[in-house]
Amino acid sequence: MAINWESKYCERANGIYGSMTRQLMHLIANPEVISFGGGLPASELFPVDQVKAITHDVLDQKGMAVLQYGTSEGYEPLRQAVVERYTQRGFDIGLENVLITSGAQQGIDLVSKLFVGKGDLIVVGDPTFLTALQTFNLFQADYLTVPVDAEGMQVERLPGILEARNVKFIYIMPNFQNPSGATLSLERRRQMMEIVRHYQVPVVEDDAYGELRYDGAHLPALKSMDPDGQVIYLGSFSKVLSPGIRVSALIAEKNLMEKLVFAKQAADLHTDNLAQHIIYEFMRRDLLDRHIARLIDFYRKRRDAMIQAMTTYLPVQVTWTTPQGGLFLWPTLPSGIDSGVLFEKAVEAKVAYVPGACYHAKGGGERSLRLNFTACSEAVIEEGIQRLATVINANQTS
Amino acid sequence: MAINWESKYCERANGIYGSMTRQLMHLIANPEVISFGGGLPASELFPVDQVKAITHDVLDQKGMAVLQYGTSEGYEPLRQAVVERYTQRGFDIGLENVLITSGAQQGIDLVSKLFVGKGDLIVVGDPTFLTALQTFNLFQADYLTVPVDAEGMQVERLPGILEARNVKFIYIMPNFQNPSGATLSLERRRQMMEIVRHYQVPVVEDDAYGELRYDGAHLPALKSMDPDGQVIYLGSFSKVLSPGIRVSALIAEKNLMEKLVFAKQAADLHTDNLAQHIIYEFMRRDLLDRHIARLIDFYRKRRDAMIQAMTTYLPVQVTWTTPQGGLFLWPTLPSGIDSGVLFEKAVEAKVAYVPGACYHAKGGGERSLRLNFTACSEAVIEEGIQRLATVINANQTS
Numbered sequence: 001m002a003i004n005w006e007s008k009y010c011e012r013a014n015g016i017y018g019s020m021t022r023q024l025m026h027l028i029a030n031p032e033v034i035s036f037g038g039g040l041p042a043s044e045l046f047p048v049d050q051v052k053a054i055t056h057d058v059l060d061q062k063g064m065a066v067l068q069y070g071t072s073e074g075y076e077p078l079r080q081a082v083v084e085r086y087t088q089r090g091f092d093i094g095l096e097n098v099l100i101t102s103g104a105q106q107g108i109d110l111v112s113k114l115f116v117g118k119g120d121l122i123v124v125g126d127p128t129f130l131t132a133l134q135t136f137n138l139f140q141a142d143y144l145t146v147p148v149d150a151e152g153m154q155v156e157r158l159p160g161i162l163e164a165r166n167v168k169f170i171y172i173m174p175n176f177q178n179p180s181g182a183t184l185s186l187e188r189r190r191q192m193m194e195i196v197r198h199y200q201v202p203v204v205e206d207d208a209y210g211e212l213r214y215d216g217a218h219l220p221a222l223k224s225m226d227p228d229g230q231v232i233y234l235g236s237f238s239k240v241l242s243p244g245i246r247v248s249a250l251i252a253e254k255n256l257m258e259k260l261v262f263a264k265q266a267a268d269l270h271t272d273n274l275a276q277h278i279i280y281e282f283m284r285r286d287l288l289d290r291h292i293a294r295l296i297d298f299y300r301k302r303r304d305a306m307i308q309a310m311t312t313y314l315p316v317q318v319t320w321t322t323p324q325g326g327l328f329l330w331p332t333l334p335s336g337i338d339s340g341v342l343f344e345k346a347v348e349a350k351v352a353y354v355p356g357a358c359y360h361a362k363g364g365g366e367r368s369l370r371l372n373f374t375a376c377s378e379a380v381i382e383e384g385i386q387r388l389a390t391v392i393n394a395n396q397t398s
Numbered sequence: 399m400a401i402n403w404e405s406k407y408c409e410r411a412n413g414i415y416g417s418m419t420r421q422l423m424h425l426i427a428n429p430e431v432i433s434f435g436g437g438l439p440a441s442e443l444f445p446v447d448q449v450k451a452i453t454h455d456v457l458d459q460k461g462m463a464v465l466q467y468g469t470s471e472g473y474e475p476l477r478q479a480v481v482e483r484y485t486q487r488g489f490d491i492g493l494e495n496v497l498i499t500s501g502a503q504q505g506i507d508l509v510s511k512l513f514v515g516k517g518d519l520i521v522v523g524d525p526t527f528l529t530a531l532q533t534f535n536l537f538q539a540d541y542l543t544v545p546v547d548a549e550g551m552q553v554e555r556l557p558g559i560l561e562a563r564n565v566k567f568i569y570i571m572p573n574f575q576n577p578s579g580a581t582l583s584l585e586r587r588r589q590m591m592e593i594v595r596h597y598q599v600p601v602v603e604d605d606a607y608g609e610l611r612y613d614g615a616h617l618p619a620l621k622s623m624d625p626d627g628q629v630i631y632l633g634s635f636s637k638v639l640s641p642g643i644r645v646s647a648l649i650a651e652k653n654l655m656e657k658l659v660f661a662k663q664a665a666d667l668h669t670d671n672l673a674q675h676i677i678y679e680f681m682r683r684d685l686l687d688r689h690i691a692r693l694i695d696f697y698r699k700r701r702d703a704m705i706q707a708m709t710t711y712l713p714v715q716v717t718w719t720t721p722q723g724g725l726f727l728w729p730t731l732p733s734g735i736d737s738g739v740l741f742e743k744a745v746e747a748k749v750a751y752v753p754g755a756c757y758h759a760k761g762g763g764e765r766s767l768r769l770n771f772t773a774c775s776e777a778v779i780e781e782g783i784q785r786l787a788t789v790i791n792a793n794q795t796s
Contacts, residue, residue, distance in 0.1 A: 003598055003628045005653055008566055010515035016660045040467055048461030055453045055672075063446030067640035069438055102500055102644075102666040109665050113536065117408035135664040138511065168406055200401050230401040242465035244671035246500075255403060262414045266533040267507050268500040272670040273642035274453075 011118070015137045030350075034384035036371040037352040039178065039327055041239055043375075045298055047291055051242070054281040055274065066273045072265040073257075074100025074249075075273065078280040082235070082249045085283065090224035091233075096254045099264060102271045104208055104236040104248040108132050110263045111204055111232055112139040114256070115168040123161060123170040125153045127330075127359035127368070129178045129206065132171055141168075143361040148177065150321045152184030155192040162199040169202040169232070174222060175210040176326025179359045179370040183324055186219050193225045201230070208236045211292050213325035214300035229253030237279050239327065240292050247271060247279045303329070305378035306371065309385035315392060329371040330356070337395055339369040345395065351387035409516070413535045428748075432782035434769040435750040437576065437725055439637055441773075443696055445689055449640070452679040453672065464671045470663040471655075472498025472647075473671065476678040480633070480647045483681065488622035489631075494652045497662060500669045502606055502634040502646040506530050508661045509602055509630055510537040512654070513566040521559060521568040523551045525728075525757035525766070527576045527604065530569055539566075541759040546575060548719045550582030553590040560597040567600040567630070572620060573608040574724025577757045577768040581722055584617050591623045599628070606634045609690050611723035612698035627651030635677050637725065638690050645669060645677045701727070703776040704769065707783035713790060727769040728754070735793055737767040743793065749785035 058066060073079065079098040086093060101107045108131075116122065116139035124133070126145035136143075144161050147154050153172055161167070172192075174184035184192070196203055205222045223233040233251040252260065264270070282288045306329055307322060317334035333339055340355040356368025373381060456464060471477065477496040484491060499505045506529075514520065514537035522531070524543035534541075542559050545552050551570055559565070570590075572582035582590070594601055603620045621631040631649040650658065662668070680686045704727055705720060715732035731737055738753040754766025771779060 001595075001598075002626055002651075002653075003600060005600075005651075007564070008513055008600055009657075010513055010518060010566070012515060013512045013657055016512070016657045038467070043462040043466050046462055046465040048457055048465065051461070051465065052454060052457040055457065056450060059446055059450040059453065063449070064441040064444055065642075067444040067446065067449065067642045068441050069436070069641045102670070105664070106666040114411045114414070115406055115408055117410060120408060131663070131667070134660070138661065138664050166405070168408070197399075200399075202401060202403075202406055228400055243467045243667075244463075244465045246666060246668070246670045253400075253403075255400075259407075259411055259414045262532070263536065265529070266503070266536050267665065268504040268644060269529070269641075270644070272500070272644045272673050274672060274676075275670050278672075 012138060012140060015140055033347060033350045033352050034376065034380055034387065035352040036373070036376070036384060037354050038372055038375060040372065040375040041243060041295075042298060045295060046242055047287070050282070050287055051278060054278050054285075058274070058277045058281060062277070066277055070270045070273045070276070072261050072270050074098070074271060075276040075280060078276050081280055081283045082251070086235070086251060090220060091251065092227070093251055096257060097251050099250045099252070099257065099260055100271050100276060101248045101250050101264065102268060103238060103246040104206060104234040105131060105135070106267065107234040107248060107250040108135045108204070108206070110250070110260055110267065111169070112136060112141070113263045114259055115202070116141045121165055121167045123158070123167055124361050125172060125177065126361065127179050127356065127365055128171065128361060129173055130358050132206065133361055136171075145362050148180050148182050150182055152177065152182045152188055153192075155188045155195060158192065158195045159199070162195070162201055167201050169204050170196065171204045171206065172222070173206045173208065175207055175219070176212065176323050176328070178208065178326070179328055179354070179356070180330040181323025181326055181328050182321065183219065189219065189222060189225060193222060196230060197228065203231045204234065205231050206234045208234070209239055209326040211240050212296060212299060212327070214296055214303060215324045223251060232256070240295065241279065241282060241288065245275045245278055247275045299374050302373045302376070302378060302381060305381045306373040306385065309382045313386050313389035315389070315396065318392065327372055327374045329373055330368055331371065333367045333369065333392065334396060335367065337392065338366045340366060342391060342395055346388060346391045349387045349391045351384045351391070353388070410536060410538060413538055431745060431748045431750050432774065432778055432785065433750040434771070434774070434782060435752050436770055436773060438770065438773040439641060439693075440696060443693060444640055445685070448680070448685055449676060452676050452683075456672070456675045456679060460675070464675055468668045468671045468674070470659050470668050472496070472669060473674040473678060476674050479678055479681045480649070484633070484649060488618060489649065490625070491649055494655060495649050497648045497650070497655065497658055498669050498674060499646045499648050499662065500666060501636060501644040502604060502632040503529060503533070504665065505632040505646060505648040506533045506602070506604070508648070508658055508665065509567070510534060510539075511661045512657055513600070514539045519563055519565045521556070521565055522759050523570060523575065524759065525577050525754065525763055526569065526759060527571055528756050530604065531759055534569075543760050546578050546580050548580055550575065550580045550586055551590075553582075553586045553593060556590065556593045557597070560593070560599055565599050567602050568594065569602045569604065570620070571604045571606065573605055573617070574610065574721050574726070576606065576724070577726055577752070577754070578728040579719065579721025579724055579726050581617065587617065587620060587623060591620060594628060595626065601629045602632065603629050604632045606632070607637055607724040609638050610694060610697060610725070612694055612701060613722045621649060630654070638693065639677065639680060639686065643673045643676055645673045697772050700771045700774070700776060700779060703779045704771040704783065707780045711784050711787035713787070713794065716790065725770055725772045727771055728766055729769065731765045731767065731790065732794060733765065735790065736764045738764060740789060740793055744786060744789045747785045747789045749782045749789070751786070
């Protein structure tokens with residue numbers, strides 16, 4: 001007799017369901033489909049030869065240490081390199097503020113473990129990053145949403161939301177947000193830090209894409225405007241080096257670290273050592289910034305190619321804001337077209353995206369869609385947008 | 399003004415406190431201390447050259463795929479290799495039963511996420527694996543304990559414990575248990591599976607050490623005696639290959655997989671790709687079993703050297719059972735000596751172990767201590783046991 005697992009699950013497990021994007025991705029396994037659906041960096045730009053040389057040297061010189069257990073905090077020279085990198089950006093931090101995680105996603109998991117119980121309130125943008133919502137859902141969070149416009153989260157709405165509620169934290173991706181591509185303006189950054197200081201609310205700043213800026217000057221991270229240490233910053237090497245190598249840095253106030261390190265140990269003991277050494281050597285050999293400069297050149301062209309194709313082929317009723325960096329465009333369809341309903345027809349026409357509704361914690365987004373512009377060549381981008389235009393035109397009601 | 403984090407933590411975070419072993423490990427950072435405290439494999443036996451050759455080939459042939467995102471389930475050829483390896487041991491499984499995790503510790507985290515809410519009951523051995531307890535504590539578990547003797551968990555006590563209670567699962571390490579070294583006898587394995595079938599209780603079988611058997615024949619895994627799929631099996635490559643490469647396999651009934659894969663995605667998206675490829679190639683090239691045979695030769699000698707030294711130097715009132723495999727010896731001190739109290743004196747005498755109390759969910763174990771015999775050479779083992787003998791002799795009350 002098979003066991004009745006339902007009688008064994010805890011309440012938390014009821015918040016687990018098949019991810020919509022995972023199901024979508026199965027639909028588009030057909031290689032003939034041009035997929036703008038993933039959040040993938042361009043494979044052909046990965047610095048394979050450099051990784052090869054580094055792994056050779058690392059194993060040659062420190063093989064025994066690399067293959068042995070490491071510390072839960074992370075490889076100390078890597079943590080030190082993170083301190084130096086972010087000190088240059090105005091972070092007031094030391095070694096005691098850095099925890100190496102197995103990707104930024106694990107940072108979201110660890111923070112949730114510390115702060116999120118059933119029904120606890122998190123403030124998120126509307127839209128917001130889907131996989132963060134999945135982790136928060138697992139810990140049974142409830143949400144307060146703040147609209148995101150072309151200048152990012154409308155932070156002027158925060159006082160009304162934070163007043164008289166115990167919000168556990170505000171989750172925000174200030175640079176080239178996934179999915180909307182919006183960047184929080186400098187004025188809003190200042191305003192936000194004033195508000196969260198007044199209301200004593202922690203901020204989880206997810207900066208997965210910040211280094212991939214194609215136009216304009218970098219804006220200061222919220223963490224660099226945070227003298228009281230209330231921002232937990234999630235850096236990532238996934239988009240600027242390799243997402244297959246699972247290494248990120250969580251930067252937080254020292255007081256939080258004992259619990260975070262305990263949670264990290266309980267989660268997976270420590271992050272893969274060889275992966276940590278590879279990332280460290282990339283920084284030590286001064287290869288990382290050069291690689292990022294190369295990515296920016298390529299990705300800017302791809303973004304521009306997608307915008308050019310959208311301008312050329314999509315009906316004029318489709319609108320968008322040009323993102324200054326990151327991986328995504330976030331167009332809005334004409335009224336009367338639901339991007340979720342359109343999805344199956346798009347896949348039939350051999351082009352895929354992620355429907356906007358996936359990114360809304362409390363509903364909405366039916367006219368939006370997320371398009372990735374980094375994973376495909378310019379020619380493929382043009383072909384894919386042409387296919388999308390055909391599908392949209394065929395489904396225009398007017 | 400610094401933020402009041404206490405007002406933001408959820409109840410779960412109160413179960414997080416500095417791990418006793420982590421604090422102990424800081425005490426013994428002094429390189430003059432001979433440490434039997436860690437659970438470390440022998441660094442000098444790591445197959446560094448083979449890992450070097452494999453990483454070179456893998457990056458040469460599949461570099462772009464290795465550096466790109468992978469699937470949450472894990473690298474499919476590795477999952478297939480796991481299926482083949484365990485099918486040979488009588489597991490009735492296919493690809494749909496295998497999830498690759500970032501170490502077996504992550505398997506414990508994912509299982510906890512599905513099953514363990516506040517106050518939920520888990521049956522554990524007394525003693526049991528410390529880091530599993532830390533993860534269960536984080537999810538606010540409560541415990542029912544079953545004594546462990548030389549033949550492992552006293553499973554005949556299970557009916558009295560399982561009757562009329564909703565136990566979420568039994569957590570057990572049947573082979574060379576950490577910390578006691580005890581192995582569940584064949585008779586008890588059969589008896590246990592009958593009992594858990596009758597009571598319809600899931601089992602989490604942690605088999606971190608099973609392949610490291612120095613005497614006698616391998617006993618069947620509980621998972622191979624599990625036609626109804628109620629055993630969740632945690633395999634590991636940490637002890638047989640490298641713990642710095644964080645890769646393990648979780649094997650479970652298909653019905654559980656959708657939720658487990660969701661939890662895996664929410665935890666860290668997927669396990670490091672290069673790590674997965676290294677483990678896969680070790681199996682594909684038929685290097686793993688040869689390496690294990692080499693480890694067994696070395697570790698058997700080290701176990702025997704520690705037992706020889708204990709027999710020679712320790713007072714006769716110290717007793718132990720010889721483990722047939724694994725990494726640990728678990729002696730009992732004469733009455734009147736508390737291994738926790740003795741610890742600081744031992745460190746002064748430049749030898750370290752882990753006090754037995756760390757491994758008990760509900761108290762006890764004050765006369766036990768865990769000694770690792772795999773990480774030190776035979777000469778160092780003898781010196782360390784001599785130092786330990788001096789400390790014990792100086793603290794004998796009679």
